[in-house]
Amino acid sequence: MRGRIASxxxxxxxxxxxxxxxxxxxxxxxxxxGDNAPYLxxxxxxxxAKNPGIDVNIETVAFADYFTQLQTRVASGTPMDCFExxxxxxxxxxxxxxxxxxxxxFKKTGFDTKAISAKALGAFNVDGKQYGLPASFSNVVLxxxxxxxxxxxVAYPTDAWTWKDEQxxxxxxxxxxxxxxxxxxxxxxxxxxxVVKQNGGSLFSSDGKRFTVDSRQNIDTLTFMTDRLLKSNxxxxxxxxxxxxxxxxxxxxxxxxxxxxxxxxxEFTKDCPFSxxxxxxxxxxxxATHFFSNGIVISKNCANVxxxxxxxxxxxxxxxxxxxxxxxxxxxxxxxxPQIIAAYSEITPPANRAAVxxxxxxxxxxxxxxxxxxxxxxxxxxxxxxxxxAKTPAQALQDAQKELIAKIKL
Amino acid sequence: MAHMKRASAWITLLFLAPSLIGLVAFxxxxxxxxxxxxxxxxxxxxxxxxxxxxxxxxxxxxxxxxLGDSEFWRVLKNTCYFIVLYLPLILLASVFVALLLDSKxxxxxxxxxxxxxxxxxxxxxxxxxxxxxxxxxxxxxxxxLGRIGIQGPGxxxxxxxxxxxxxxxxxxxxxxxxxxxLLGGLQGINPSYYESADIEGASWAQKAFRITLPxxxxxxxxxxxxxxxxSFQLFPQVMVMTATNGQPPGGPLGxxxxxxxxxxxxxxxxxxxxxxxAWSWLLFVIILFFTMLQLKLQxxxxxxxx
Numbered sequence: 001m002r003g004r005i006a007s008x009x010x011x012x013x014x015x016x017x018x019x020x021x022x023x024x025x026x027x028x029x030x031x032x033x034g035d036n037a038p039y040l041x042x043x044x045x046x047x048x049a050k051n052p053g054i055d056v057n058i059e060t061v062a063f064a065d066y067f068t069q070l071q072t073r074v075a076s077g078t079p080m081d082c083f084e085x086x087x088x089x090x091x092x093x094x095x096x097x098x099x100x101x102x103x104x105x106f107k108k109t110g111f112d113t114k115a116i117s118a119k120a121l122g123a124f125n126v127d128g129k130q131y132g133l134p135a136s137f138s139n140v141v142l143x144x145x146x147x148x149x150x151x152x153x154v155a156y157p158t159d160a161w162t163w164k165d166e167q168x169x170x171x172x173x174x175x176x177x178x179x180x181x182x183x184x185x186x187x188x189x190x191x192x193x194x195v196v197k198q199n200g201g202s203l204f205s206s207d208g209k210r211f212t213v214d215s216r217q218n219i220d221t222l223t224f225m226t227d228r229l230l231k232s233n234x235x236x237x238x239x240x241x242x243x244x245x246x247x248x249x250x251x252x253x254x255x256x257x258x259x260x261x262x263x264x265x266x267e268f269t270k271d272c273p274f275s276x277x278x279x280x281x282x283x284x285x286x287x288a289t290h291f292f293s294n295g296i297v298i299s300k301n302c303a304n305v306x307x308x309x310x311x312x313x314x315x316x317x318x319x320x321x322x323x324x325x326x327x328x329x330x331x332x333x334x335x336x337x338p339q340i341i342a343a344y345s346e347i348t349p350p351a352n353r354a355a356v357x358x359x360x361x362x363x364x365x366x367x368x369x370x371x372x373x374x375x376x377x378x379x380x381x382x383x384x385x386x387x388x389x390a391k392t393p394a395q396a397l398q399d400a401q402k403e404l405i406a407k408i409k410l
Numbered sequence: 411m412a413h414m415k416r417a418s419a420w421i422t423l424l425f426l427a428p429s430l431i432g433l434v435a436f437x438x439x440x441x442x443x444x445x446x447x448x449x450x451x452x453x454x455x456x457x458x459x460x461x462x463x464x465x466x467x468x469x470x471x472x473x474x475x476x477l478g479d480s481e482f483w484r485v486l487k488n489t490c491y492f493i494v495l496y497l498p499l500i501l502l503a504s505v506f507v508a509l510l511l512d513s514k515x516x517x518x519x520x521x522x523x524x525x526x527x528x529x530x531x532x533x534x535x536x537x538x539x540x541x542x543x544x545x546x547x548x549x550x551x552x553x554x555l556g557r558i559g560i561q562g563p564g565x566x567x568x569x570x571x572x573x574x575x576x577x578x579x580x581x582x583x584x585x586x587x588x589x590x591x592l593l594g595g596l597q598g599i600n601p602s603y604y605e606s607a608d609i610e611g612a613s614w615a616q617k618a619f620r621i622t623l624p625x626x627x628x629x630x631x632x633x634x635x636x637x638x639x640x641s642f643q644l645f646p647q648v649m650v651m652t653a654t655n656g657q658p659p660g661g662p663l664g665x666x667x668x669x670x671x672x673x674x675x676x677x678x679x680x681x682x683x684x685x686x687x688a689w690s691w692l693l694f695v696i697i698l699f700f701t702m703l704q705l706k707l708q709x710x711x712x713x714x715x716x
Contacts, residue, residue: 242547374680377679388569390663
């Protein structure tokens with residue numbers, strides 16, 4: 001009896017000490033919001049089961065508010081141990097000297113980075129230092145409504161399509177009725193920097209030291225994008241959208257094609273009453289597709305680097321996290337494990353999931369400068385002017401070029 | 411005696427301490443910090459220390475850059491455009507609400523609550539509702555206009571109509587609050603003035619312009635001061651109603667970019683906290699100027715005899 005009591009007491013003490021002396025890692029993120037929250041929670045449980053003695057405290061904030069809160073916390077000197085950064089904001093934070101260089105930890109622990117996609121890993125490397133680990137990546141493909149294509153008697157898109165094929169199909173679908181449109185591809189910065197590459201253009205010179213926004217190829221590209229709205233009207237104007245978002249229009253069966261991210265798979269699977277599929281985005285002189293990645297970084301002032309690094313590595317390179325992500329359809333894990341990639345490819349819809357990996361062959365990363373948000377707003381305002389017909393594409397890009405040279409340091 | 415006075419002063423200070431500490435910690439110190447940061451190029455991310463402040467010191471450079479930047483004057487023009495549209499409408503609407511709620515009718519208490527509900531609701535909820543109301547093709551407002559033969563504009567999607575749309579939503583939200591203030595003013599008017607006017611045979615219009623408005627002028631003056639200050643601080647409705655994913659903030663072609671929206675954008679999106687701090691102090695000076703101007707002009711039209 002005494003022995004039993006003593007054993008129970010000892011066990012209780014051990015449990016107490018484990019809890020009391022467990023290392024805590026505070027993790028701040030945005031991608032685990034909404035429908036993804038349960039999957040992030042599963043990842044946390046899997047990590048803690050594998051790493052007893054480390055407790056992960058997750059704090060999730062919606063994307064719209066995330067960077068304001070993050071900036072406030074970093075500025076006040078009370079950042080979280082680990083936090084999530086998307087690729088576009090990562091360079092800003094890395095250059096402000098608030099992130100920990102993970103290289104020494106990798107060396108100390110013998111962490112093998114070969115399990116992680118080289119392209120994704122490279123996205124979080126600045127000046128030769130690895131400041132983050134990619135937790136997921138995603139890209140943008142061409143979604144199409146098979147029912148509308150059948151109705152318009154147009155062959156389905158293929159990975160070999162060009163802008164001309166896309167435009168021709170869009171016009172035939174537009175002709176079906178006044179409320180049906182051929183395509184939606186927003187005229188805004190996040191599309192424009194990629195579409196110019198499809199036409200052999202670029203926003204910067206090859207050395208990245210000059211803006212080339214108003215080049216002939218870029219003007220032609222913007223003309224192509226705005227003509228869809230203002231001339232052929234294969235794409236609905238803001239007014240014609242009537243307050244409906246592009247995804248809503250596609251789900252309502254009013255869009256033949258939409259260029260959007262693979263993160264739409266879950267919602268389209270749930271809400272589209274028609275059959276749909278995907279293809280690699282058409283190009284013109286070249287193919288160019290998006291690459292987005294969310295990474296996990298560690299604060300420079302983190303008191304618990306080893307524990308935080310374990311969490312970051314788990315989220316980036318572990319089989320468990322990758323399995324949860326693939327099953328959930330929550331973007332793509334950044335690991336190179338062929339079994340994981342095969343498991344992802346088997347899930348339908350879409351049937352042509354191979355297009356996601358094919359698109360990676362043509363990926364272009366977003367331009368990354370210190371004044372990223374300012375650059376996107378300056379160029380975005382001019383693209384909007386061209387989209388709404390307030391300026392010609394040439395005038396819009398020339399004005400953008402002038403303002404960017406005046407305000408952005410490259 | 412002196413000892414008792416000193417003791418009394420200390421006791422007073424002790425009782426005031428909780429409020430004073432809060433005032434200093436959450437108002438005075440942040441304001442002083444903001445004034446200092448406005449003289450630097452602080453990015454809002456790096457640690458704040460004397461050495462980093464010294465490195466990033468630009469003196470009045472931020473103020474000079476602002477005053478020489480066409481964006482500042484364009485945004486000030488947008489803000490003033492909002493004020494010019496908003497002020498007459500809010501005054502008219504508030505007076506209307508006050509007169510309506512001053513009447514003695516059944517269920518007047520229910521009407522008072524109804525007109526005050528928009529004031530109590532959050533701006534995010536209200537702005538989302540107005541976004542739908544102002545939808546060009548499916549919104550309630552254009553539908554009503556269509557029934558009387560008027561083709562409604564694009565509202566928030568039209569650079570000429572986005573700001574009027576913001577004004578309508580702002581008037582809806584605020585008229586209950588200011589109407590209540592004017593109601594208090596109306597109820598403070600001595601009824602004997604109206605009785606005398608009735609005896610003299612004054613018409614409704616004469617009573618309104620010779621009795622009601624002059625005696626309501628202190629309340630109207632208060633409403634004007636608050637409205638002008640609030641108008642220069644226009645922010646939540648602009649951010650919710652005219653910010654769209656992937657597009658720059660501030661409505662179609664920047665037509666609803668206003669002072670506080672720009673301050674927020676520079677501080678939290680462009681990582682130019684020093685520049686944004688300077689901008690906020692310039693805004694303070696502008697608001698102070700207009701408030702002082704109103705205080706000076708009040709002698710010409712505000713009647714404090716009641």
